[in-house]
Amino acid sequence: MNWLEAILAILVNPIFYQLTLLAATPLIFASLGGVFSEITGVVNIALEGIMLMAAFNSVVFTYLTGNAWFGVLMAVIIGVGFTWFHAWASIRWAANQIVSAAALIIIAQGVTGFLMIPIFGHPGQTDFIGRVSPVRLEFIREVPFVGRIFGSLSPFVYMAFIAVAVTWILLYRTPLGLRMRAVGENPEAADTLGISVRKIRYFGVLMSGAMASLAGAFLSTGELGRFIEMMTHGRGFIALAAMIIGNWNPVGALGASLLFGASEAMNLQLQSSTIITVSANVKPLFNVIPFIVTLVVVGGFVGKTRPPAASGVPYEKESKN
Amino acid sequence: MAPGTAESEAAPGKDHAIVMKAITKQFPGVLANDHVDFFVKRGEIHALVGENGAGKSTLVNQLYGFHLPDDGKIFINGEEVFFRSPKDAIRKNIGMVHQHFMLVDNQTVTENVILGSEINLPVLKGFLDRKKARNTLVSLSKQYGLVVNPDAFIEDIPVGMQQRVEIIKTLYRGADILIFDEPTAVLTPQETEELFKVMRLLKEGGKTIVFITHKLNEVMAITDRVTVMRLGKVTGRVDTKDTNPRQLANMMVGREVLLRVEKKEHEPGDLLLEVNKLSVHDNRGLQAVKDVSLSVKEGEIVGIAGVAGNGQSELVEAITGLRKVGSGKIRMSGVDITDLSTWEIREIGLNHVPEDRLKRGLITKYPVYFNSILGKHKDEPFSKDGFLMLKNIRDYAKDLVERYDVRPRNINQLGGNLSGGNQQKLIVARELDDKPRPSRCVVVAQPTRGLDIGAIEFIHKTLISMRDQGIGILLVSMELDEIFSLSDRIIVIYEGEIMGEVKPDEITKEEVGLMMAGQRKAEEAVKWSDER
Numbered sequence: 001m002n003w004l005e006a007i008l009a010i011l012v013n014p015i016f017y018q019l020t021l022l023a024a025t026p027l028i029f030a031s032l033g034g035v036f037s038e039i040t041g042v043v044n045i046a047l048e049g050i051m052l053m054a055a056f057n058s059v060v061f062t063y064l065t066g067n068a069w070f071g072v073l074m075a076v077i078i079g080v081g082f083t084w085f086h087a088w089a090s091i092r093w094a095a096n097q098i099v100s101a102a103a104l105i106i107i108a109q110g111v112t113g114f115l116m117i118p119i120f121g122h123p124g125q126t127d128f129i130g131r132v133s134p135v136r137l138e139f140i141r142e143v144p145f146v147g148r149i150f151g152s153l154s155p156f157v158y159m160a161f162i163a164v165a166v167t168w169i170l171l172y173r174t175p176l177g178l179r180m181r182a183v184g185e186n187p188e189a190a191d192t193l194g195i196s197v198r199k200i201r202y203f204g205v206l207m208s209g210a211m212a213s214l215a216g217a218f219l220s221t222g223e224l225g226r227f228i229e230m231m232t233h234g235r236g237f238i239a240l241a242a243m244i245i246g247n248w249n250p251v252g253a254l255g256a257s258l259l260f261g262a263s264e265a266m267n268l269q270l271q272s273s274t275i276i277t278v279s280a281n282v283k284p285l286f287n288v289i290p291f292i293v294t295l296v297v298v299g300g301f302v303g304k305t306r307p308p309a310a311s312g313v314p315y316e317k318e319s320k321n
Numbered sequence: 322m323a324p325g326t327a328e329s330e331a332a333p334g335k336d337h338a339i340v341m342k343a344i345t346k347q348f349p350g351v352l353a354n355d356h357v358d359f360f361v362k363r364g365e366i367h368a369l370v371g372e373n374g375a376g377k378s379t380l381v382n383q384l385y386g387f388h389l390p391d392d393g394k395i396f397i398n399g400e401e402v403f404f405r406s407p408k409d410a411i412r413k414n415i416g417m418v419h420q421h422f423m424l425v426d427n428q429t430v431t432e433n434v435i436l437g438s439e440i441n442l443p444v445l446k447g448f449l450d451r452k453k454a455r456n457t458l459v460s461l462s463k464q465y466g467l468v469v470n471p472d473a474f475i476e477d478i479p480v481g482m483q484q485r486v487e488i489i490k491t492l493y494r495g496a497d498i499l500i501f502d503e504p505t506a507v508l509t510p511q512e513t514e515e516l517f518k519v520m521r522l523l524k525e526g527g528k529t530i531v532f533i534t535h536k537l538n539e540v541m542a543i544t545d546r547v548t549v550m551r552l553g554k555v556t557g558r559v560d561t562k563d564t565n566p567r568q569l570a571n572m573m574v575g576r577e578v579l580l581r582v583e584k585k586e587h588e589p590g591d592l593l594l595e596v597n598k599l600s601v602h603d604n605r606g607l608q609a610v611k612d613v614s615l616s617v618k619e620g621e622i623v624g625i626a627g628v629a630g631n632g633q634s635e636l637v638e639a640i641t642g643l644r645k646v647g648s649g650k651i652r653m654s655g656v657d658i659t660d661l662s663t664w665e666i667r668e669i670g671l672n673h674v675p676e677d678r679l680k681r682g683l684i685t686k687y688p689v690y691f692n693s694i695l696g697k698h699k700d701e702p703f704s705k706d707g708f709l710m711l712k713n714i715r716d717y718a719k720d721l722v723e724r725y726d727v728r729p730r731n732i733n734q735l736g737g738n739l740s741g742g743n744q745q746k747l748i749v750a751r752e753l754d755d756k757p758r759p760s761r762c763v764v765v766a767q768p769t770r771g772l773d774i775g776a777i778e779f780i781h782k783t784l785i786s787m788r789d790q791g792i793g794i795l796l797v798s799m800e801l802d803e804i805f806s807l808s809d810r811i812i813v814i815y816e817g818e819i820m821g822e823v824k825p826d827e828i829t830k831e832e833v834g835l836m837m838a839g840q841r842k843a844e845e846a847v848k849w850s851d852e853r
Binding site: 173188 | 419423438447448490
């Protein structure tokens with residue numbers, strides 16, 4: 001019963017919960033990005049690419065200016081510009097949304113890899129460049145257990161939760177949100193009421209780019225303080241799964257992201273657990289835990305969720321009827 | 322020129338809500354509106370009638386800002402307007418009740434009504450004032466007798482209520498001119514009556530109504546004046562009290578039309594199709610067809626009347642082998658065909674004119690000649706030793722389009738490029754034609770949905786002549802008129818159960834309408850409870 005013992009030991013350790021929050025943060029941002037885009041009817045599988053681009057850019061601008069927050073800001077601005085290509089192709093030209101998003105992923109992988117040498121002088125990963133300093137809550141640090149979780153956390157974690165609340169209010173309590181949801185469900189209906197499907201969709205896709213950029217910036221300047229090639233490591237796709245399991249609802253996406261975050265934390269803690277003895281050759285296998293959780297949960301839940309009806313369908317005014 | 326045009330339209334001016342002058346709109350390959358003049362007086366109900374492709378929708382789409390006219394002028398209440406988008410039309414108090422409802426399924430009635438014209442909170446600008454929106458909606462709904470549930474989701478409410486939501490949407494935006502685009506196509510006779518009540522109330526309230534329809538008895542029932550269009554031009558303009566359905570039909574089609582098909586007394590022969598205590602589940606696993614028994618004999622048309630979504634589709638799919646049968650038996654000429662494959666069922670001589678012609682009737686990207694042998698493609702002479710015999714196929718297709726008047730006569734045309742009427746003619750031709758193997762019984766679903774008077778007349782004549790040749794036809798239609806004029810026996814279905822069987826000449830449409838709404842025929846009810 002070593003395994004059960006190991007898992008129990010992990011569950012009573014506050015580190016597990018802190019790791020869960022940290023692992024969930026990029027997923028929360030990125031899945032909100034997915035929600036923003038798909039709720040207006042544009043599928044954005046490019047989250048992975050936008051994240052990678054932002055992770056790289058925030059390190060580059062932190063390196064150039066020495067200010068990590070400035071790096072994050074630039075990552076978001078460039079990320080939105082980068083996402084604009086996807087918006088433009090899929091809205092203006094009614095292109096296949098999978099193809100144009102896939103192109104962004106490949107471009108991001110190519111560009112970040114290529115620019116490593118001219119900027120940092122070597123491929124692979126950068127040195128420690130600098131990171132956004134954590135928020136220290138002294139009064140909580142004294143509290144047992146909880147203090148170990150929340151005493152010192154990256155501000156991105158708090159921003160992620162705030163972003164969930166803001167997104168929910170925007171979507172369900174404002175006219176703009178009502179229009180976004182209408183455009184993703186029945187763009188023709190919105191059009192007949194004088195709502196610009198094009199503008200709403202641009203807004204959704206570009207917001208998606210901003211959110212995915214925050215996710216990417218967190219991975220580098222928010223957490224590690226350095227950029228590693230391919231460091232997003234499939235999180236953009238897990239975020240899409242979180243969006244689906246969360247039924248395209250920001251709060252649902254938060255819940256699903258926390259679940260995936262927990263499975264990632266469990267993976268990390270199991271690998272470093274001293275209770276179980278597993279050969280070092282086998283341990284990397286634990287890395288697949290988050291993906292297996294994805295498969296199982298998506299397989300079990302996906303039939304019960306309901307995507308926006310017009311998601312992935314380009315809107316073109318019929319020329320004749 | 323057709324009668325009616327001579328009526329003096331002297332200088333349409335202040336008492337006209339809508340004046341459209343010399344409107345011309347060209348689409349690639351079609352002149353959809355050719356110098357169309359359309360005048361509607363304030364406070365009247367004005368019918369705009371015409372066949373499909375006559376240009377009615379194009380005309381009102383320009384009135385609603387959906388399309389820009391190439392040429393011509395539009396005046397609203399005497400003031401010239403240029404609409405670039407529906408927003409401009411809404412600003413001029415024009416509202417449209419679309420044929421295909423423009424509703425967002427997963428939002429509530431209230432959300433749908435306010436969409437695009439939301440009310441903001443007084444203090445927190447940029448946030449929805451949901452309470453005020455709901456109150457506005459409730460008061461509008463009371464004022465015009467438009468009963469809706471403001472908090473229900475669109476996907477959960479019936480079609481009639483969805484339409485009322487569409488009407489409230491226009492009123493909420495302050496519409497004085499309401500355009501109804503074929504509003505009765507989806508309604509039961511009772512719901513149509515309800516709608517007409519609302520329309521009269523709106524008229525009393527000073528609203529101007531443009532009512533687009535195919536159905537001439539509705540024109541006679543509710544409108545004040547009529548404008549008739551054909552092939553992009555106005556062919557008639559008359560006061561309703563001075564005209565009759567026959568005259569209107571002639572103006573629409575440009576020739577004499579039979580509004581009611583002539584048919585001989587029917588002489589039913591041997592039993593063909595026999596359905597016994599059939600139960601079928603729908604896609605969600607709910608029981609859609611409950612304990613249905615019916616039969617079709619040689620040389621008769623059995624009509625199934627019912628509001629859309631009461632199990633007709635599932636019944637048809639079960640009979641034709643497209644859906645698994647839950648319980649019960651289906652026989653064709655005594656042979657058990659329950660859960661046989663569609664291919665086997667067709668080989669026995671039971672064919673199918675499906676309700677969705679684009680999805681199941683045709684392959685839109687195939688030319689007419691392949692479409693004309695679908696389902697017969699393995700039979701000689703169309704195929705031999707596993708190869709298609711193109712020459713035989715093409716010869717057959719040429720013959721078929723000639724005999725069934727499919728236009729154009731070009732067999733290389735893609736199925737998807739034919740007009741709806743000609744697609745349907747082609748499908749009916751294929752399913753009813755006795756080559757290469759005889760068709761003995763046909764399940765025909767919604768044969769004239771969306772078709773115009775001319776095409777409907779042709780399809781109806783064809784069905785009747787096939788019946789006279791001894792083919793048994795099971796006809797499923799939402800059009801009560803069609804059921805009445807074609808059927809020898811009528812079976813009414815409601816929520817998957819048979820409400821009763823009647824003869825068209827022994828019952829009124831109103832009585833059938835009540836049965837369609839779930840009222841069991843009196844003596845049937847007794848019999849039914851006895852059986853239990």
